Amino acid sequence: MSYVDEVLERVIAKNPAEPEFHQAAKEVLNSLRPVIEANEELYRKEALLERLTEPDRQFKFRVPWVDDKGQVQVNTGYRVQFNNSIGPYKGGLRLHPSVNLGIIKFLGFEQIFKNSLTGLPIGGGKGGSDFDPKGKSDREVMAFCQSFMTELCKYIGADTDVPAGDIGTGAREIGYMFGQFKKIRGTYEGVLTGKGLSYGGSLARTEATGYGLLYLTEEMLKCNGHDLKGKTVCVSGSGNVAIYATQKAHQLGAKVVTVSDSTGWVYDPEGIDVALLKEVKEVKRARLTEYAAARPSAEYHEGRGVWTVKCDVALPCATQNELLLDDAKALVANGCIAVAEGANMPTTLEATEYLQQNKVLFAPGKAANAGGVATSALEMSQNSERLSWTFEEVDSKLQGIMVNIFHNLDDAAKRYGKEGDYVAGANIAGFEKVAEAMIAQGVC
Ligand SMILES: NC(=O)C1=CN([C@@H]2O[C@H](COP(=O)(O)OP(=O)(O)OC[C@H]3O[C@@H](n4cnc5c(N)ncnc54)[C@H](O)[C@@H]3O)[C@@H](O)[C@H]2O)C=CC1
Numbered sequence: 419m420s421y422v423d424e425v426l427e428r429v430i431a432k433n434p435a436e437p438e439f440h441q442a443a444k445e446v447l448n449s450l451r452p453v454i455e456a457n458e459e460l461y462r463k464e465a466l467l468e469r470l471t472e473p474d475r476q477f478k479f480r481v482p483w484v485d486d487k488g489q490v491q492v493n494t495g496y497r498v499q500f501n502n503s504i505g506p507y508k509g510g511l512r513l514h515p516s517v518n519l520g521i522i523k524f525l526g527f528e529q530i531f532k533n534s535l536t537g538l539p540i541g542g543g544k545g546g547s548d549f550d551p552k553g554k555s556d557r558e559v560m561a562f563c564q565s566f567m568t569e570l571c572k573y574i575g576a577d578t579d580v581p582a583g584d585i586g587t588g589a590r591e592i593g594y595m596f597g598q599f600k601k602i603r604g605t606y607e608g609v610l611t612g613k614g615l616s617y618g619g620s621l622a623r624t625e626a627t628g629y630g631l632l633y634l635t636e637e638m639l640k641c642n643g644h645d646l647k648g649k650t651v652c653v654s655g656s657g658n659v660a661i662y663a664t665q666k667a668h669q670l671g672a673k674v675v676t677v678s679d680s681t682g683w684v685y686d687p688e689g690i691d692v693a694l695l696k697e698v699k700e701v702k703r704a705r706l707t708e709y710a711a712a713r714p715s716a717e718y719h720e721g722r723g724v725w726t727v728k729c730d731v732a733l734p735c736a737t738q739n740e741l742l743l744d745d746a747k748a749l750v751a752n753g754c755i756a757v758a759e760g761a762n763m764p765t766t767l768e769a770t771e772y773l774q775q776n777k778v779l780f781a782p783g784k785a786a787n788a789g790g791v792a793t794s795a796l797e798m799s800q801n802s803e804r805l806s807w808t809f810e811e812v813d814s815k816l817q818g819i820m821v822n823i824f825h826n827l828d829d830a831a832k833r834y835g836k837e838g839d840y841v842a843g844a845n846i847a848g849f850e851k852v853a854e855a856m857i858a859q860g861v862c
């Protein structure tokens with residue numbers, strides 16, 4: 419049996435009932451086969467893949483808090499510190515009822531390679547809780563965040579592990595968590611990123627994941643003889659990533675015609691009105707029905723359906739496994755030329771394979787959405803030097819990082835005879851640096 423197959427079997431046996439983690443491990447290890455085969459003796463002796471697929475450590479803890487009726491509620495908190503061979507653990511905190519250990523492990527595993535691709539010194543980690551901020555009062559969210567941080571603060575620090583936002587964790591939640599960290603630990607340090615601008619946050623971090631997605635997509639299209647300008651784009655989701663992806667797509671001359679949330683989706687043939695979307699989602703925290711009610715050109719549909727709309731470019735920006743094989747077939751049938759993942763692992767393995775077989779340019783999330791964590795690393799740099807950079811300075815560094823990521827993964831794919839396979843390219847380019855650092859640091 420090949421080394422990759424042995425390790426995949428081991429991952430499944432050792433981590434039962436964690437399908438998302440199995441899926442991420444399969445995607446990465448299968449596409450690393452040519453690299454592993456070229457170095458098999460060394461990697462086997464080093465047990466490199468066994469070490470890479472086993473988190474350094476994982477924390478699971480009780481998060482009790484009191485709701486507005488005086489009732490005690492109990493959630494489960496997680497932090498998985500996956501790999502710190504190239505820098506302190508770095509990765510977001512997801513607050514969503516679906517969160518479990520397997521989901522946090524898939525996200526933490528992906529983060530290792532994504533963070534390596536940024537070219538910045540950050541290792542991979544992820545955390546979160548099954549707490550649902552939806553429908554909770556600000557006081558309830560604060561109570562949860564304070565309780566969550568009361569435990570998490572034992573394991574994190576500016577040079578150890580630096581969490582940030584993800585689904586359900588935005589500026590409000592980061593603020594409450596930062597306040598509690600400071601109160602308990604008594605230090606003022608860059609322990610979280612995505613902070614507010616008045617207390618150490620970086621300009622452009624809010625926009626970074628969505629903007630970065632478009633910078634990479636534009637470069638991928640350009641290098642394949644296409645122009646983003648004039649293209650019709652379908653976006654899914656309507657959170658942080660989706661909003662700023664839509665905004666940047668419009669700035670670059672494309673037209674985004676869809677967005678979605680967990681209950682429905684909007685088709686707006688005149689182009690999504692970003693100011694209205696921000697008002698509905700960021701200010702009112704309301705459903706997309708409110709967007710459709712205020713916008714005469716928009717149609718609202720219940721359920722899923724974004725990928726049935728004819729588009730040139732598809733940007734899944736909601737959550738994992740939201741673009742299925744049938745969706746991929748519909749995109750291909752409608753002439754879609756590119757898919758770039760704003761979310762983490764939004765495309766199933768079967769759908770990815772179908773898109774690639776049908777010559778759709780496919781940029782995987784660990785490359786395409788790396789602008790968020792890259793800008794978080796820029797926030798860490800600013801915190802360390804006690805300075806703040808301008809929006810333009812951060813945005814231009816972000817743009818450079820995203821263009822570089824594309825060329826690095828394009829080169830890596832070519833080096834291993836997989837030209838145009840950006841999934842393989844991203845995994846290989848991300849893996850090479852981490853593998854070298856792990857071997858250089860000995861058995862640890
Ligand atoms: N915020 C960031 O900087 C980064 C986020 N990501 C990824 O991007 C994705 C979106 O994250 P954010 O925009 O930050 O979160 P968010 O909480 O701001 O928005 C999430 C969006 O996804 C939608 N959504 C959630 N579950 C859904 C479901 N089952 N079906 C349809 N829609 C659903 C929500 O309605 C919301 O519109 C996630 O996969 C996250 O891991 C990746 C890199 C960085």
Ligand SMILES: O=C(O)CCC(=O)C(=O)O
Binds near residue numbers: 511532792
């Ligand atoms: O900004 C960060 O540290 C993490 C962003 C994130 O969670 C991700 O890249 O998926």
